[in-house]
Amino acid sequence: MKTYIECLACLVRQAIDIANANLDEEKREGFMRFVLKGLSTFDYRNSPPMMARQMYGRIRELSGIDDPYxxxxxxxxxxxxxxxxxxxxxxxxxxxxxxxxxxxxxxxxxxxxxxxxxxxxxxxxxxxxxxxxxxxxxxxxxxxxxxxxxxxxxxxxxxxxxxxxxxxxxxxxxxxxxxxxxxxxxxxxxxxxxxxxxxxxxxxxxxxxxxxxxxxxxxxxxxxxxxxxxxxxxxxxxxxxxxxxxxxxxxxxxxxxxxxxxxxxxxxxxxxxxxxxxxxxxxxxxxxxxxxxxxxxxxxxxxxxx
Amino acid sequence: MKTYIECLACLVRQAIDIANANLDEEKREGFMRFVLKGLSTFDYRNSPPMMARQMYGRIRELSGIDDPYxxxxxxxxxxxxxxxxxxxxxxxxxxxxxxxxxxxxxxxxxxxxxxxxxxxxxxxxxxxxxxxxxxxxxxxxxxxxxxxxxxxxxxxxxxxxxxxxxxxxxxxxxxxxxxxxxxxxxxxxxxxxxxxxxxxxxxxxxxxxxxxxxxxxxxxxxxxxxxxxxxxxxxxxxxxxxxxxxxxxxxxxxxxxxxxxxxxxxxxxxxxxxxxxxxxxxxxxxxxxxxxxxxxxxxxxxxxxx
The missing domain is CATH 3.40.50.10880 (Uncharacterised protein PF01937, DUF89, domain 3)
Known part of the structure; x- marks a missing residue:
């Protein structure tokens, strides 16, 4: 399934949730900018999980937590x-x-x-x-x-x-x-x-x-x-x-x-x-x-x- | 008031709504990419309406409709x-x-x-x-x-x-x-x-x-x-x-x-x-x-x- 524009709001909401749950306040803004920039250039023929994968990968890098859930x-x-x-x-x-x-x-x-x-x-x-x-x-x-x-x-x-x-x-x-x-x-x-x-x-x-x-x-x-x-x-x-x-x-x-x-x-x-x-x-x-x-x-x- | 990261999800949701209501399908993706890129570089010390202003301005340009509401x-x-x-x-x-x-x-x-x-x-x-x-x-x-x-x-x-x-x-x-x-x-x-x-x-x-x-x-x-x-x-x-x-x-x-x-x-x-x-x-x-x-x-x- 392609990524529909409606999926973008859901991915941004997920990004905010995981930023708030896993990052110190000063890192959240940079993470959100990374996600928004990524979403702005993503090939929407890919499925939403391919975008989520990159968001969660970045959270692992920034937080040092391998398994937030x-x-x-x-x-x-x-x-x-x-x-x-x-x-x-x-x-x-x-x-x-x-x-x-x-x-x-x-x-x-x-x-x-x-x-x-x-x-x-x-x-x-x-x-x-x-x-x-x-x-x-x-x-x-x-x-x-x-x-x-x-x-x-x-x-x-x-x-x-x-x-x-x-x-x-x-x-x-x-x-x-x-x-x-x-x-x-x-x-x-x-x-x-x-x-x-x-x-x-x-x-x-x-x-x-x-x-x-x-x-x-x-x-x-x-x-x-x-x-x-x-x-x-x-x-x-x-x-x-x-x-x-x-x-x-x-x-x-x-x-x-x-x-x-x-x-x-x-x-x-x-x-x-x-x-x-x-x-x-x-x-x-x-x-x-x-x-x-x-x-x-x-x-x-x-x-x-x- | 500054733009909080929570405001980003709301602005993306608004962008999707106005894209769906005012643009032909082939223009929506480009508009969303414009919004996401803009949000990724926006100075968050500005208030959310300063971001909304640019979204709605772009909708006016792309749709040719001055007053969608x-x-x-x-x-x-x-x-x-x-x-x-x-x-x-x-x-x-x-x-x-x-x-x-x-x-x-x-x-x-x-x-x-x-x-x-x-x-x-x-x-x-x-x-x-x-x-x-x-x-x-x-x-x-x-x-x-x-x-x-x-x-x-x-x-x-x-x-x-x-x-x-x-x-x-x-x-x-x-x-x-x-x-x-x-x-x-x-x-x-x-x-x-x-x-x-x-x-x-x-x-x-x-x-x-x-x-x-x-x-x-x-x-x-x-x-x-x-x-x-x-x-x-x-x-x-x-x-x-x-x-x-x-x-x-x-x-x-x-x-x-x-x-x-x-x-x-x-x-x-x-x-x-x-x-x-x-x-x-x-x-x-x-x-x-x-x-x-x-x-x-x-x-x-x-x-x-x-």
Whole structure:
């Protein structure tokens, strides 16, 4: 997904929040000037997470703090772990454990700080909402039937805390065929290998990093190993907005599982803010002349903010 | 008032709104890049309206539209004029017509598009709130007693629509000693001489332009005639946030009459968002050595966005 002008206000708001939270007052102005200058020259064909990546990279440099959200991530990992047993019971007692676990995975997606969430998230309310409301876009039947015939599933995680909800869904899918994917470094509250390990995901399925240093999965900065897995897995499940923003035009079929959290994504996907989405993006049309998917070119965009 | 980093998000949001409302899609990105670049180099010792001035100036150039808010201003002028008779009755029947008219003048200040208001303002609810709630900061007794002894009052207006509420208060002050001040050109929904004339202010008191092309009254861009009046009038009443932002450190006593509409102003003034304020800013301390007010230097800042 490209960067829309509406995304600029959101990125500036995020920059102010992280400046206030992580920098001394005298460094904040310089950081904001860096961000504004970067935003003024950024190639808007890139997705917003490619811009966020540079903002958060600069915050790490200026603050000397590698993981500003460490405590918050632990808080939500712990909170979700405390809910694990109860949520498992809900799944096991439900008439359709697959759908219930899928709905819980979407509920977990509410734990997101980049999109303007925050500390006062009501996970309990979100779980109730996710268990009850209809899907705004519903390819859950395709997902279920394709999963039955699949032997390799790449599951691209999104946030800490949320990873516990992902684990419940993965346990329902059949974890032996799943590889769970994390970011490569701490960025916002996105899930890292450390978070996945903390909640025991590594005991359930294989856990790997995508190599991404952005709050999403821009293929142009991911590792070769990840890209091979991405192209060769039978099924790719992508959780959350950041992964949608960075993978929405990738050259293969993807299931996007998320809660819509901002007006831009709402317009892009065609579902209201707050709605539950299981979207199936088909593989792009193949060009008959050279047998390559039309959208396969993955440009490496220069880092204009540096 | 300086530009705080929080103001940057608000200015970017305003830029997106005016770009979407006034520019064809292909011009919006270029405008946003202009704004972001300007914000990245702006001297933050300037007030936010000095930045807004350049954004709106560029919108006029790119769109060819001199007054993008013309219809909205007329709508609110008409709406307020329809309320005029009823509001006058409220004032006349109240036990304290001066205070009631002052409260109505503050209520009118809700009509503000820059600060994120918009079309769905409930003027009736705001009037009820303004007539009932205590002032968060209350120098209304000073204002009343100083007005009694004054022979020249400079009343710096803020927005169209609001100007009708100002008229009611000015009629209570004694309009023969009042000069009502407008912006020099249309900017956002700020009051112009045309608006003041449309609602009959010119039949009540003298109406002049400050010479300001910003949504506020930055003295460094105002006319010499206005600055003379500003310094020589017995009393200056300043309506609204934009005037507060640009005059908060001016070198004379000013009464700031406004409704607090954003967190930055809230923090600066020390009153909650939504609260009613009648603030008396004293004249800055005089330096005994040269008998000049310490803050009298009014720098002309270069227009860094052009």
């Amino acid at each position: 460490k405590d918050i991530k632990k808080h939500y990992n712990d909170k979700a772990l405390q809910m694990y047993r109860g949520l498992k019971d809900t799944v096991n007692k439900s008439p359709d454990p697959f759908e219930t676990a899928l709905r819980l995975a979407i509920a977990g997606n509410i734990i997101d700080f980049g999109a303007g969430g925050g500390h006062d998230i009501s996970l309990d309310d979100t779980v109730k909402h996710a268990l009850r409301d209809p899907f705004a876009i519903d390819f859950s039947h395709d997902l279920r039937s394709e999963l039955e015939g699949a032997s390799t599933v790449l599951y691209i995680g999104d946030n800490a805390g949320e990873v516990v909800f992902d684990r419940i869904f993965i346990e329902e899918i059949g974890p032996e065929k799943v590889t769970f994917v994390t970011r490569d470094i701490p960025i916002i509250n996105d899930v890292t290998i450390e978070d996945a390990t903390y909640v025991g995901m590594d005991k359930v399925c294989k856990v790997v990093s995508s190599g991404s240093t952005a709050p999403g999965t821009p293929l142009e900065i991911c590792s070769e190993d990840f890209k091979d897995m991405f192209l060769s897995s039978d099924i790719v499940i992508s959780k959350g907005q950041g992964n949608f923003e960075t993978l929405s035009s990738a050259s293969r079929e993807i299931f996007f599982v998320l809660m819509v959290k901002c007006p831009v994504i709402s317009r892009e996907i065609g579902a209201e803010v707050g709605s539950l989405v299981v979207l199936k993006k088909p593989s792009p049309t193949v060009d008959a002349d050279n047998d390559k998917p039309i959208e396969e070119s993955i440009d490496v965009h220069p880092n204009v903010m540096e | 013309k219809d909205i201003k007329k709508h609110y002028n008409d709406k307020a004029l329809q309320m005029y008779r009823g509001l006058k009755d409220t004032v006349n029947k109240s036990p304290d017509p001066f205070e009631t008219a002052l409260r109505l003048a503050i209520a009118g200040n809700i009509i503000d598009f820059g600060a994120g208001g918009g079309h769905d303002i409930s003027l009736d609810d705001t009037v009820k709130h303004a007539l009932r709630d205590p002032f968060a900061i209350d120098f209304s007794h000073d204002l009343r007693s100083e007005l009694e002894g004054a022979s020249t009052v400079l009343y710096i207006g803020d927005n169209a629509g609001e100007v009708v509420f100002d008229r009611i208060f000015i009629e209570e002050i004694g309009p023969e000693k009042v000069t009502f001040v407008t912006r020099d050109i249309p900017i956002i929904n700020d009051v112009t001489i045309e608006d003041a004339t449309y609602v009959g202010m010119d039949k009540v008191c003298k109406v002049v332009s400050s010479g300001s092309t910003a949504p506020g009254t930055p003295l460094e861009i105002c006319s010499e005639d206005f600055k003379d009046m500003f310094l020589s009038s017995d009393i200056v009443i300043s309506k609204g946030q934009g005037n507060f932002e640009t005059l908060s450190s001016a070198s004379r006593e000013i009464f700031f009459v406004l409704m607090v509409k954003c967190p930055v102003i809230s923090r600066e003034i020390g009153a909650e968002v939504g609260s009613l304020v009648v603030l008396k800013k004293p004249s800055p301390t005089v330096d005994a050595d040269n008998d000049k007010p310490i803050e009298e230097s009014i720098d002309v800042h270069p227009n860094v966005m052009e």
